[in-house]
Amino acid sequence: MYQRAAKTKPASMGSMDGMAQVSFFRIAKEELQNAGYDDEAFYFEQVEDWLRSGKSLPTTEKEVGKVLGL
DSSP, X not given: OOOOOOOOOXXXXXXXXXXXXXXXXXXXXXXXXXXXXXXXXXXXXXXXXHXXXXXXXXXXXXXXXHHHTO
């Protein structure tokens, strides 16, 4: 007759999502290097390194600049 409410939790980034992001930035870096865009590849590598250190993608302009080394 009565059904208790289901326990819920907010969506979060699982380890696979994080690895997918790292993989994306690594592949993008390699593709840019192969196409001769070394300067652009450098910034993708910065983000890849940031994610590999266990940090999440930045959400503010200041944090983005820090990730990119600006």
